[in-house]
Amino acid sequence: VGSFFQEQPVLKNPFLEDALLRGYLKRHLPQEAILSDLNAFGERVAKVIDTWGRQCELNPPRLVHFDPWGRRVDHIVTSEAWKRLKDLSAQEGLVAIGYDKSFGEWRRVYQMSKLYIFSPSSGLYTCPLAMTDGAAKVIQSGGVSPPVEEAYRRLTSRQPERFWTSGQWMTERQGGSDVGTGTETVAVPQADGSYRLHGFKWFTSATDADMTLTLARVQDTSGSTTPGSRGLSLFYAEVSRDEDGRLRGIEVQRLKDKLGTRQMPTAELLLDGLPAYRLSEEGRGVASIANMLTITRIHNSVSAAAAMRRVLQLARDYATRRTAFGKLLKDHPLHMQTLARMEVETRAAFLLVMDVCRLLGREESGLASELDLHLLRLLTPVVKLYTGKQAVAVVSEGLESFGGQGYIEDTGMPGILRDAQVLSIWEGTTNVLSLDVLRCVARSSGMVLHAYFAHVKSLLAGATGVSSLDPAVKAVGGALSELEQFVQIAASRSPSYLELAA
Numbered sequence: 001v002g003s004f005f006q007e008q009p010v011l012k013n014p015f016l017e018d019a020l021l022r023g024y025l026k027r028h029l030p031q032e033a034i035l036s037d038l039n040a041f042g043e044r045v046a047k048v049i050d051t052w053g054r055q056c057e058l059n060p061p062r063l064v065h066f067d068p069w070g071r072r073v074d075h076i077v078t079s080e081a082w083k084r085l086k087d088l089s090a091q092e093g094l095v096a097i098g099y100d101k102s103f104g105e106w107r108r109v110y111q112m113s114k115l116y117i118f119s120p121s122s123g124l125y126t127c128p129l130a131m132t133d134g135a136a137k138v139i140q141s142g143g144v145s146p147p148v149e150e151a152y153r154r155l156t157s158r159q160p161e162r163f164w165t166s167g168q169w170m171t172e173r174q175g176g177s178d179v180g181t182g183t184e185t186v187a188v189p190q191a192d193g194s195y196r197l198h199g200f201k202w203f204t205s206a207t208d209a210d211m212t213l214t215l216a217r218v219q220d221t222s223g224s225t226t227p228g229s230r231g232l233s234l235f236y237a238e239v240s241r242d243e244d245g246r247l248r249g250i251e252v253q254r255l256k257d258k259l260g261t262r263q264m265p266t267a268e269l270l271l272d273g274l275p276a277y278r279l280s281e282e283g284r285g286v287a288s289i290a291n292m293l294t295i296t297r298i299h300n301s302v303s304a305a306a307a308m309r310r311v312l313q314l315a316r317d318y319a320t321r322r323t324a325f326g327k328l329l330k331d332h333p334l335h336m337q338t339l340a341r342m343e344v345e346t347r348a349a350f351l352l353v354m355d356v357c358r359l360l361g362r363e364e365s366g367l368a369s370e371l372d373l374h375l376l377r378l379l380t381p382v383v384k385l386y387t388g389k390q391a392v393a394v395v396s397e398g399l400e401s402f403g404g405q406g407y408i409e410d411t412g413m414p415g416i417l418r419d420a421q422v423l424s425i426w427e428g429t430t431n432v433l434s435l436d437v438l439r440c441v442a443r444s445s446g447m448v449l450h451a452y453f454a455h456v457k458s459l460l461a462g463a464t465g466v467s468s469l470d471p472a473v474k475a476v477g478g479a480l481s482e483l484e485q486f487v488q489i490a491a492s493r494s495p496s497y498l499e500l501a502a
């Protein structure tokens with residue numbers, strides 16, 4: 001009934017559509033080969049990959065516990081599209097670029113720009129990629145040597161048949177934020193210097209990974225362990241099967257039934273003698289896995305900014321196709337004001353995220369100044385907590401800009417909102433990351449804050465095309481000196497930054 005059918009919003013090349021991304025790269029990374037790779041990848045995302053991401057949503061993973069003859073197999077069955085996304089991730093170098101020295105200090109900006117284009121169409125394959133990148137970073141930081149040399153090569157490989165993904169098994173039933181208190185898993189030393197892990201991991205995402213990094217307490221000869229975070233060590237384990245097809249030392253208890261991120265499996269795992277190698281010194285597990293947290297938190301922020309950008313791109317396109325009250329949505333000033341507000345939020349998120357990626361690239365290429373290192377430490381939790389929250393708000397606003405259609409499942413919009421909601425929870429909740437900010441202020445005796453003040457001042461001084469008399473520039477300058485004064489007064493009244501943080 002009726003002859004009207006609304007034209008749907010069209011996903012166009014997310015690289016070409018994103019003037020801010022292109023402008024940023026042209027300013028900082030004007031290498032034709034990189035720009036044309038991103039352009040070609042953007043075309044692939046819009047024409048092919050987005051459909052694979054959608055297929056992952058429509059064909060969520062399932063767990064097969066037993067074979068037809070009753071043998072325990074614990075197979076996590078994933079969609080064809082999910083498998084294709086793994087191969088594509090290798091071919092496109094979505095982890096490898098971050099470790100490719102030929103891109104110098106810009107390796108991370110290049111890699112993260114690619115992930116930013118990919119993320120909203122990736123069927124959440126960005127989750128295993130984040131953990132894979134984090135694992136490679138931990139291995140690299142500790143020195144790539146046996147038994148993890150081969151794993152490192154595979155994690156950073158561009159060859160699909162060699163490429164491995166990694167898990168990050170930290171959370172247990174008692175402790176996700178407080179892993180120091182909550183980790184019950186024990187590591188029993190073996191005669192050959194390896195360990196067997198026994199415990200229960202409560203959340204393990206992308207559980208079809210080839211290996212994992214995890215935390216456990218080393219048991220001494222009397223069977224006792226050291227409590228608290230000083231008792232935790234970091235372990236490397238491969239996920240493999242024995243000759244009967246059973247997982248070695250692992251039972252998959254069940255898959256989580258989740259609000260979002262349904263494209264990928266998140267399992268509860270019983271570790272029942274999982275063979276493992278200790279990667280950190282005994283008791284240095286949390287400090288050692290912190291490298292992984294830095295990387296995965298940056299990936300999280302990239303995904304958050306990308307979700308905002310995607311919903312906004314679609315909303316802008318829709319505004320040129322949908323008519324209400326006799327004119328297109330784009331001609332309604334109030335609607336455009338809503339989109340403009342989303343644009344400002346998205347730009348702010350993007351610029352902050354890219355600045356952190358730039359700092360990471362500088363650190364990894366040995367070019368970082370002391371100021372850069374302080375900024376990277378401070379801004380990593382800040383960008384994760386800020387963009388995680390912001391993504392939920394902006395994506396929610398974005399859904400409303402499609403009216404009722406934004407609420408309809410097969411438009412794909414509800415999935416974007418569901419997936420945004422996790423960004424503030426995993427990899428450290430907002431409050432836990434706020435405490436991490438205070439921790440790094442305290443441990444650096446306030447140096448991270450001084451680095452931040454110096455950085456913002458230099459940005460203000462170097463801003464081209466804006467006058468120092470511009471009200472916005474004056475407002476930022478004013479707020480900054482107020483904050484600086486506050487920190488100075490607080491520090492002078494408090495004997496140590498540790499107390500100040502508390």
Ligand code: MFK
Pocket residue numbers: 126127128130131168170171176177178179180205229230286287288290291293294296297299300303425426427428429432436439443
């Ligand atoms: C699309 C993107 C997808 C991303 C992938 C998502 C997949 C999902 C994966 C997960 O969710 S994995 C689980 C993530 N879990 C967390 O993020 C845990 C959140 N909790 C915290 O971050 C707590 O703050 C923490 C566990 C680190 C607290 O532990 P402790 O033992 O109370 O920490 P403590 O004693 O303050 O610090 C221990 C050492 O670690 C110190 O080093 P030192 O001993 O040398 O002084 C700290 O400086 C160091 N450290 C802690 N956090 C750090 C850090 N170093 C650098 N950066 C940090 N952020």
Ligand code: FAD
Pocket residue numbers: 168169170171174175176177178203204205206258261266422425426427428429430431432435
């Ligand atoms: P809790 O630590 O119990 O926190 C509950 C609340 O208390 C939160 O609001 C938190 O902010 C607050 N809180 C805690 N401590 C403090 C404090 N000191 N001050 C103020 N507030 C505080 N984990 C893995 O290890 N690997 C995975 O692959 C993985 N995948 C996940 C996938 C999904 C879809 C989800 C939802 C989670 C996943 N997690 C994974 C777990 C995730 O990292 C944890 O859920 C998260 O870190 C929070 O831990 P928790 O659930 O124990 O919450």
